[in-house]
Amino acid sequence: MDHRGDKYRDLGIKLTPQRIAILDYLEGNRSHPSAEDVYRAVMQTFPTMSFATVYNTLQTLKRCGMVAELTGDPEKKRFDPNPRPHHHLICTNCRKIVDVHVTYRLPVADHDRAGFDITGNHIEFLGTCPACKKRKYT
Numbered sequence: 001m002d003h004r005g006d007k008y009r010d011l012g013i014k015l016t017p018q019r020i021a022i023l024d025y026l027e028g029n030r031s032h033p034s035a036e037d038v039y040r041a042v043m044q045t046f047p048t049m050s051f052a053t054v055y056n057t058l059q060t061l062k063r064c065g066m067v068a069e070l071t072g073d074p075e076k077k078r079f080d081p082n083p084r085p086h087h088h089l090i091c092t093n094c095r096k097i098v099d100v101h102v103t104y105r106l107p108v109a110d111h112d113r114a115g116f117d118i119t120g121n122h123i124e125f126l127g128t129c130p131a132c133k134k135r136k137y138t
């Protein structure tokens with residue numbers, strides 16, 4: 001019996017070996033990969049998998065709430081398999097994305113809230129990562 005798909009059974013999506021490979025790659029992945037990154041990694045195991053399959057699977061996982069789509073990189077969407085609400089540090093030079101697990105309580109005054117009930121926030125801190133800083137100053 002194949003137990004590999006068991007942990008994903010509750011997702012309510014059809015689990016093909018390709019989808020399981022994508023889920024396995026994403027699990028615990030902190031690099032916030034783009035669809036291209038996922039495609040390159042999963043291709044090692046499934047050389048015949050198309051980019052469209054990877055892309056569509058990521059969209060399906062997004063609809064299930066399994067991955068979040070990050071918009072901080074204007075050139076390509078990045079995906080985040082970490083379901084806990086968190087914030088991001090984004091290097092404006094190399095586009096590295098790092099998680100920030102801090103809860104910020106940011107008050108939004110009534111007159112700025114446009115009638116919204118606020119349920120969460122997502123902050124993107126822009127800056128220069130240590131590797132880029134090193135390249136720049138040494």
Ligand SMILES: [Zn+2]
Binds near residue numbers: 095096131132133
């Ligand atoms: Zn950088």
Ligand SMILES: [Zn+2]
Binds near residue numbers: 032080082086087098
């Ligand atoms: Zn993240």
